[in-house]
Amino acid sequence: MSGIADVARVAGVSKSTASRALSGSGYVSEDTRRRVADAAASLGYVPSTSAVSLATGRTRTVGVMMPTVTRWFFAEVLEGIQHSLLQHGLDLTLYTAGPDRASHDIVYRDFLSQRRFDGLIAVGLDPVDRDVDMMRSLERPVVTVASGDIAGVDVAIDDEYAVRRATEHLIDLGHRSIVFLGGPRAHWAHVDELRFRGYLRTMESAGLGAHAHHVTCPVTLPGGFEAAVDLLSYPEQRPTGIVAVCDEVAIGAIIAARRLGISVPAELSVIGIDDHEYAEMFSLTTLAQNPRQQGALAVDLLAQRIADPTIVGGVKPLRARLVSRHSTARVREG
Amino acid sequence: MSGIADVARVAGVSKSTASRALSGSGYVSEDTRRRVADAAASLGYVPSTSAVSLATGRTRTVGVMMPTVTRWFFAEVLEGIQHSLLQHGLDLTLYTAGPDRASHDIVYRDFLSQRRFDGLIAVGLDPVDRDVDMMRSLERPVVTVASGDIAGVDVAIDDEYAVRRATEHLIDLGHRSIVFLGGPRAHWAHVDELRFRGYLRTMESAGLGAHAHHVTCPVTLPGGFEAAVDLLSYPEQRPTGIVAVCDEVAIGAIIAARRLGISVPAELSVIGIDDHEYAEMFSLTTLAQNPRQQGALAVDLLAQRIADPTIVGGVKPLRARLVSRHSTARVREG
DNA sequence: TTGAAAGCGCTACCAG
């Protein structure tokens, strides 16, 4: 474990010069720069991050908070962030705080307060006021991805637009009886609620307010499956179209329909939001978002704000793109 | 941002006493301990981790390496680790190094070498010798989960046993034509290869060596689906049983079978390994492993080794448990 | 263009 003192000695310069040469800040003659670099290389010198942090106040680490990594969206965002951070030479420390009180409190109270990062990326959080205050008190830049309100979301698709487009797609195909599938009745996650409201408004604008119907279910593939089995089992109440809160739920519904012998899209149209990795396989029509790219974007934004904290957001929402496959079709005449 | 000096001043003691009182090491009278604690609380004192690290040589951070977080197994292990680390008060820094050369090199060369952790958990890695040397050179304890050989795997199910049990399950049900589905031909991931070999040996012991057949495919749900569509499309070559390398592939195969109108389990039995979150929904018979628990176990092990580096492994593999659902049945008389 | 020296905030040793 050689330190910068060793490097300096081998290169025949002082610690300060070695430091300057290595970090590239301040005047150093090209010749000494080389000698120092060679010395460092030959010694396999690696600076001690704690020493650097203590001296500079920078950790070269970014904190990432998300409720879980087990769902498609979050895993993808995380990989996007990770990949981008690698290029920037920044470490990623992960904080997953599920909805359960215990781990939530530990993360917010014990971990975040340590400020072991130069900035924070908050993904899909629906923080209560106290949490927001906490994050602010950290005095570190925060970039939010698809989150509830922490002074506005920085990176996200335009959910209102996406769900409107999805609903209109079915309406344009002649559907009237269109169900919105997914999300709980109470304790809405912010995104889910946004999407449901968008659906509702679109239905109302089309004069289909009376047909609007929300079928709740856990926002997972099996959740969508179970709920769809119930929903579709009785022909008299069966809708002709389903707008799912996301692709996982949509795919669950498609599987349910198949299981019940209901043909998709001939007898039932299903549309999702995401463009999940399974969408292709199920030929799911959906509104594509690109979580990996959102992760990368969040990193760029955060890097900027770390470099210059006076910069404030103003990112316009990404636009989801309709990917037409074969889970939707013109409604059969009556 | 008050430091320990402020705490000391407010409490009317020296920095050293404050430090001892706060860390709970060394003699401090109960009375001063209280006063210091109160002072710290009233000031909202949070120790600077870089200062602590510099002084103690401990980072209170654990590094986690995995190839991806987008597959079920890895995401679950990660959450298990995270949850357990939270209790220990340890930070988690994540390194995902996919198989691509570029990110692999960055992670190993630039990130790992910084030693920003007290220990490392390597999940599902198949490191080449150079990588192993690298990890050793870090001089930090390493715990491996379901990985290839880094001086033996610490935490994993007994894959040989699991796949033997799976294969025997089908053989016991009278199946003869049993295909092993999943994994590439070349560049085996260690686990996949282990499982295939176990299948092969079991078939041979049962005198069915001639029937053994490996159908390769990407180890993902759509991968299993595609391959199974091909495999099952021609009745004359269709097996009566499939042992899948993991549940994702197994479920892909079940979906393929349904799509082709082949009844599971009446005409085709499918068995997996994992007990994936979708297994229930597809009524998949499988050998259950518990990745969350494996993550937690890895943390316990690592914590021990960090506390006392002389301790060396000796963990015996976990035993997967057969979960019988309805994707397997006695073979139909021919 | 370079070097000496003063911290960054904490722990740990050694006296008392």
Place this chain on the structure above:
DNA sequence: CTGGTAGCGCTTTCAA
């Protein structure tokens, strides 16, 4: 049981 002091390994003025 408590306080003074010397680092931990680096960066960063400030002089030279």
